[in-house]
Every structure is written in structure tokens, then in C-alpha cells.
Amino acid sequence: MSTVVEKPAPTGNGLNRKKSSSRKGKKAWRKNVDITDVEQTLDELRAEERTTGGKVHQKTDDALFTMDTAGDGKVQKELRKNRPLKMDEILAERSKIPAVSGRHKAVSTSAPINAATATHKANTKISKAEKARLLDMIKRRTSTSLFAPVNKPLGRSGTTDATKAAGRFDVWGSDGEQKQEQEQEQDSGDSDEDMIGDFVGEIVTKVTAKAPRSFKQKQKVSLPAVKEAHPGASYNPTMQDHQGLLRLAHNEELRILHQREKVDSKLAYPKELDAMISFDDQTGGLLEDSDDEEESEDEAEDSKDDTDAPKPKKKGKKSIAERNRLARAAETAKKEAEIKRHKELIKQTNRVKEIIKTVEEEEAEVEAKRLENEQKKEEKERAGMKRVGRFNIPKERIHVQLQDELADSLRQLKPEGSLMKDRFQSFVERNLIEPRVPVAKRRRYRLKTYEKHSYKRFDNPNHA
């Protein structure tokens, strides 16, 4: 560095001042924080490793020291004679740490021409099946083009490496714990981290994320994975059970019908409109305006008259006598009220027990209602959400076979419904996934239509 030192040789105070530059804020901290000592130590450690092949402080005393029982001056002299040049020594220096084994190098396009032709053969020689296998890793199944946009998501096929690896050991036994420990070690097994770990390990430990309470909490929905079949869904049911199931299906169908009717009726053209139109036709739509207005005006006037009739009393100054009278009346009223209250109190004291009982009963009732409400709420929660996200959860279809569809024997049975749909429905009902509605593909832009010249010729006999 060729910076000019402007200030005189730094005293102790000066050094301190230079060190204590601002570390306010992230940027300033990064700029001004002094980590030379840390880096220096790390460098020293690396140098140690290079020369000794490991960390000195980790080695045993035996590896570091030998007891020199008999020092010899002669030997020293002789050694000095054959000593190589310093230059050679420096050049011959090699790190004691073994070199990193080379990664398989990808064939670069910038390689020499000879090599390129040699590898070219290896590159082009590939079976069709192999090529398909390689492409299958990246290609989207739906795309027709060979090199269509990539990023095929994992696990589209249902069998992944995870499923293949399943069942090789006991997850719940000791093997599982061992395996997980191993994996954790592998994750944190980098050399640099190791080195730092020696110093920092005592203070900082790698924290594994703890699952939140909510994660361990079971879902409130408690519907069984496999619903019990209705007895009427037997392939050879009793008459009663079958009728029961039929009734269920019937009611469900009726409900849907009613709903549809309701919507239809709302959407339909209202008949009242028809009636109005016919009235308009009768009057010819000429008279109505003037007549109506007059009538309404008349009514308004009438009502005005009515309100005028009872006149409010005029408020004047009260006379003293009046005031006195009023005061007396108020006093007597107060006294009477007092007496009444007193009487009531006496009455109540006579039936304290009864009152206590009614209060208790009321309280019990409130408590019971609260409990009931709570229970209802819980039940509702257990039944699952009715709607998740944008869509309502569809109701399960009741599968039923009519009397004449029922099979006489197992051989003739025609299964009803699709279990795949059934499973999907179950997942949705238990709120494991949100309900979805298949989205039809839409055109990005509208298709323009043009009339071609030939179509304009309407007199053309070929034109329909």
C-alpha cells in the first residue's frame, strides 16, 4: 500500500481513536468491523495444517515432541553441509493436505479440436431408450416438443426415489435414529465449517428448527378415512336397508331439484310484469300520470289538516300554588313508591329461598346453554369446513342401485361409482386439500373472424 501517512507516528491514544470508527448500521458495521485477528488466526491454522497435515492443538504430545536424549554437534555440522538451497526448499514445499479429487469435468466446447472429435463420438453415441430416459427427467409429459420449456416438477409419476427407498430399515427403531443422525452429520460436514466449529462450537450450536405447536396439533376435523358403508349399499341388501338408502338418495335428489327450481324461478321472467303490461294496455298509458299526482296531492293536504287539529298547550310561567301542588304530588308519589318498595322487599324476604332457587336455575340454564353451544361448535368443527378458499366443498354423491339393477350374484355385479373420485372427495372433505374446479383452457387472445369474399355472395346457389 502506498498511502502517505500524514499524521505523525501514532501514539496509543491515536490508535484507539482510529479503531473506534462508527459501526452504526449494517453497512457501517460491515465496513468498519475489524476481523483481522480472526482471519489471522484462521490463516495461521491453515498454515499449520499445510505444514503438519493437521491442527497442532489437536495433536497429541507424542506426535509433536520427541525426547532428544543425546544431542550431537557433529551431526548438525554434517547436516548443514548437505543443506539444499533455500530457493529449492521453497519450491519443493507442498501442502500436507491431500488435494481435492477432481470432479468429472464436463466436456467444454472450448476444448482442443482433437479432444473434441474424440469426445464427439462418445457424445453422439447414445441409444434411443437412454435418450428417452434422460429426457424423461426434465421433459414435461404434456409437451410435444423435445426441448420445450423445462423444469419438470418432481414426483409427477407417483413413484420417486423416496418410494423406492421406503422399507429398507425400521424408521421407528434404532436404525431410523441412527440414519437421521448420520444425515445431520453429513449436512454439517464441510471442512471450513469444521474448522470454525472448533472455535465457535462451544458457544454456538446449530439449532434445528422446532416444530410449532400448531403443527403437532391434530386437525379438528375428525372424519374417518374410510366411511362406513351404508348397509343398503350391500351388493345383496335387505329390502329395508335398500329402501333406506334409496330414500336417502331420493331426498338428496329432491333437495337439488328444489334448489334448481328456486334459482330458475328467480331467473325466470316474472309474471307480475305481464299483469302490469296488460294494465298499461287497458289504460293506454295516457291517463295514469296526471290522475295519480292529483290524488297524492290531495292525500298530502288531508294529512296536513289532521296534524293541525290537536294544538299543543302553550307553556307559560307556573304559579306558586301550582308549583306547590306539584311538589306535594311528587312527595306523595315518592312516599308511595317507598312504601311499595318496602312492601315488595318484605314480600321478597319471605320468599328468599324461592328467589335463590330461581336464580340458580337461571344460572344453570345459562351454563347448560353455553355447554350446548360449545358442543355444537365442536361438532361443527369436527364435521370440517364447508368451504376452503374459493370453492365450496362439494357434497358426496350417494351411490345406489335401483331394484332392477341389483345383481343376483357376485358375478353379475356391476360396481357403482369410482373409488378414485371417492378418495379425492374424502381428501377434500377432511380438509386435507382445498377443493378445486378444473379450469378450462382459455384462449390468450380472441379469435378474429373475417368474412371471406365467397360468403358474401348470398345469391350463390351453393351457399346455404
Added chain:
Amino acid sequence: MGKLHKKGKAGAAINYITRNQALKKLQVTLADFRRLCILKGIYPREPKNKKKANKGSTAPSTFYYAKDIQYLMHEPILGKFREYKTFAKKMAKVMSKGQYSTAKTLAENKPIYTLDHLIKERYPTFTDALRDLDDALCMIFLFATMPKTEKIKSETIENCQRLAAEFQHYILHTRSLRKTFLSIKGIYYQAEIKGQTVTWLVPYQFSQNVPTDVDFRVMLTFLEFHQTLCGFVNYRLYSDVNLVYPPTLDLKLDEGGAGMNALIIESTQSSANIAKTVSQSTTSTVAASLSKEEKQRLQESEKRIKSLSSKIAHIQETEDNTTTTTEIDQDADSAMDEFPAPLPNLDGTAAGTVTFTDIQRASQHLTHFQSLFSNCVIFLSREVPRYSLEFVLRALGAQVGWDAVLGEGSPFDENDDRITHQISDRPTQGHRFLSRQYVQPQWAYDCINAGKILVGDTYFVGKTLPPHLSPFVEAKEGDYVPDANQFEGQTEDLAIESDDEEEEDEDEEDEDEEDADEDEDEDAEHKDLHQIELEAEAKGVAFTEFEAKENKKKIKATKAAKAAEPASTAPTTRSAGKKRTAAEAEAEEAKELAKIMMTNKQQKLYTKIQYGKNKKAAEVEKLTQKKELLAKSAKASANKKAKK
């Protein structure tokens, strides 16, 4: 003055996060987010007040717990998704340049993720996993029957079929099937595994078409998780009963359409040698997909099968002193595992106190139920669904053979004289063997649900069948059960008649066999059961047959126990007209007293309840009387006919 609270800094506003916010936070696509949520088990939640949770907006949106999403950020799979994205980009670039060798090396280093940590996280214990197995089984059995389409790869279907077959084998081995139900949708099965009730639904074969309005991306993600779960569960289940997992696939049988019989189930105890070869062959089965290697695999599996018998013989010679699980142990285990759960058709014992005798009776009942078909040798005609019937029958100890049309590997053919029942489903049966009963498929399912072997006459080929009742409907107290006595007197005591048959069979078999039998009587407790099984298998006796013999002994024991029992199991129900006993009168009095102590409101409620109960009882009474009358008239007419 209290602290001022800013809006949107606490409560629902920060507890919930909308889906779009989550996408932004995690920086993933919607599709990836959906996948992550399914795999990790993060579901949409419902805030109490949507307006508060969504900054005052009432627009419809899906909410998640903010902390869930925060936790999702630490998920290693999320990192893998990103890695895969970059990998795909690199790959596409290299492929478009035609640098195939580079592409190959890239493909070798494809980022791979596993789900075992998620399984462990979501199901900390094995029991948790069993509780959630219903879903997984349904999906796996469903996809095992799906046709291969563009969306569903054949690889997936095969894997599902394997997992399904493995699970079924476990059920067979432990005899843990409890209920079955043929519905118009599919077949319901209910099993009991380690005290947990597992129900799953299997579609009828060849009936599944691929619906268009189901989101397959979601389904396949679920399937991926469920396959992984099922794989680990199967491993644990197999290792718990000392079986080798994964079982070897007999390729020849598999190609012949043997279905779940193509798997070779072996015990881990028999010998370490076998385990070794199994591991070798399995690695080969997993690794190879080329035709050359397939051939090799075929050869290997053939070799292995051939060597199996010799190995077993070897084991027989060098007597295994390690008797890790004796028969008794196993029985005790199963009994201990299973008694607390409700058993099919177990007489209703008082729920309040469980006495030791109750437990004992339950376990006896269970052992009897588990060997329901143990004395049956059943042949399946070509028109019946073997995939279900074989499983159901063998799960309760039957020996099952089938027509060659239904696939390879049948232990016996139609002309075998050991056959006690033949299941066929045709209008008329042409040629008939006198020694066996011809029944329709429903017979098997009804037997299981009834918990006893029903008379085959009502299920005779071509006859109109009695209704198939759902075993999942549990009659409440006081309900009228129309079929309570339906099967009364219809049960067959097959044990006695088949005893003779069995003896005859034994005569036909080798002398060694008989020696072995005698040995069994003495040493059964000391010898390793698995080993005996294997010996028997080597001699050509089917596993089921062997089981049947084993169970015969058990049945004899249970019969003896039963003979002592009937007094205790006698029905306690009493018809209305009879005199009251002292105890009943006392109970009535206590009720009256209790009624006096009630408040007015409670009394009214009580009378209401009683009224309902009485009404129900009257209905039941009416129906039973009607039934009795009908039965009487039927009897009378039968008598008349007989006289004529």
C-alpha cells in the same frame, strides 16, 4: 394509560397467512407448495374471523397457520425441489447441445430426496402410523387395480401391487382379518393390527376407469407419501413377526398370474444363509430392468427355490436349539395383543367391569375365529374373484386351490378328494362331487361376519341368496335385529367329520409325515414353529394345510372349554310375560326411588325417554311375534307335506 395496540400486529392477523403470502414467502410455485403441504401434513385452517386474518379483506382465500409455513421453510425437501429445478435447467441445456455423456454424468448426480424423516416426524410412534394406515391402504389397493395410462406409470402400479400383496401376506400370517363387506362400491376389509382397527376398501377388479375430473397431481403426491408409509409399516410388521422383508418375488409365478402367491414368505430365524441369498436376489430384482438381467434374475430365483428344500433339510438335521418363539408364546402374544378390542359377534358382556374370565373367553373366541376355516379345503371355480376370496379364506386358515384360469400356483386341482367346499358362481352346476359342498362366494364373507361356518345349503349354486348384511352396523341396545337367529342351527360342526377325512389323508401321505405328526404332538411346544412349517412345506404340504392340523388341536381344546361353558353364555333376555325375579323387582324399586328424587324437569325428560324405549320395545316384540308365527306356520306346512 395502557399500551397502545397497533392494528394487525397481534392475534389472527399474524397467526394466519394466506396461500399467496405463503407462496411468496417460500418462493415456490403453487404446484410445489401443494406437494410440500401434502407430504409434510400441513393443511388449510379456518380463522374465526376471516376479515381479521386477511387485513380487512373478505375475499375468499385459503389460510394456513403462519408458524406452519415458517416451519416449512426449514424443510430439507424444499431445498431439494430447488436443486432439482437447477438440475433440470442444466440437463435441458446439455441435452439441447447434444452433449450426452455430460448429460449422463449429470443424471447420475440427480438430486434425490427421501421421506423417511417426514414419516418419523408425522408418526412419532409405530402405533400412530397404524392409526393412519387406512388412507394409505385404500390408495395403494386402488392404484394396484388401475390400468396403466399416461398419468399412471406401470412402475407405480407394480409397486402398489407389491405393497398390497405384502400387506395381505402379513394379515394371512397373523390371522388378523376381522370383518368383510361386499358393497356395490368395492370390498371393505377390517383387520386388527396391534390393537388398532384398520379398515380399507378394495375395488372390484377391472372395474376402475380413470376419471377425468380428478386432479392426478394431487392424487399421485398422496400416493407417493402413502407408498413410503406403507413400505416402512410393512417392514416393521414383517420384522415384528420375524419374517424377511422384503419377501422375494417368484418371477415365474408372478408371470403366471399367481398374484400375491408369487411372494415367498420366509422367517428370519430359519437360517442366516437364506437371508443372505434373499438380500442378494432382492438387490438384483430392484436393480435390473434389462432383459438380460431379468433372465439372470429368473435363474437366480429358480435356483433359490430349488435350494430352499435342501436348506430346510439341513436345518432339520442340525437341530436348532434357538427356540426364540414357541407356539405357545405366539398364541399368548396374539391373545395379549388383541383381547381389548371388540370381537365379532362376541356376546355382549357388561362394559363396566372386565373380569379375567371375560378376557379368557374373548381370547378363546378369537382363537376359534382365527381358525374358522382351518378344517376347510376350498376350491375356487374359474368365475369367482380369486383376488378377494383367496385372501379372505386363507386369512382364517382355509386351504385354497383354484382353477388354472385364475392363475398359476394352485396347490391342488379340482379332482382332489380332500376338497370340502367348492365355490362357484354359475346358474347351474353341471358335474358334482358328492364329497363336497357347492356354495356361492357370498358364503365365505357371511361366514366371517357371522363368526361361524354356515350351512352351505342356503348358499347352494343357483339358489337365491340370503341378503348380505353389513358387519359395520352395530345394533344398539334394544334394537330389533332381524337376523339374530338367522343362522341358528345352521352352523356346521365340520371339525368332527373332517377329522376322519384328515386321518384318511394322512394315511395316504408318506410315513415320514406321520412320524413328524407324532413328533409334533410332543415337541410342538419346544420346537420352533417356523421351522416345522418349513419342514412341512418341503414335504409338499401346503402352509394352510399345516396350519389346519395345528389348529385342529386347538379346536379340540376349545371345544372342551365350550362344553363347560354354555351355562354362562346362556341368553339373559327375558320375554315380557314371565314372573319377575327378586333381583329385578329390587332394581325396579331403586328406579322408582330415583325417579322421586328427580326434579320436575328431569322427571319429564325421564318419562319421555322411557316412552321412546317402550315404544321401541313394543315394536321389537311385535316383529318377533310375527316371526315366530311365520316360523310356526312354516313348520306346520312342512309337517303336512311330510305326512302327505
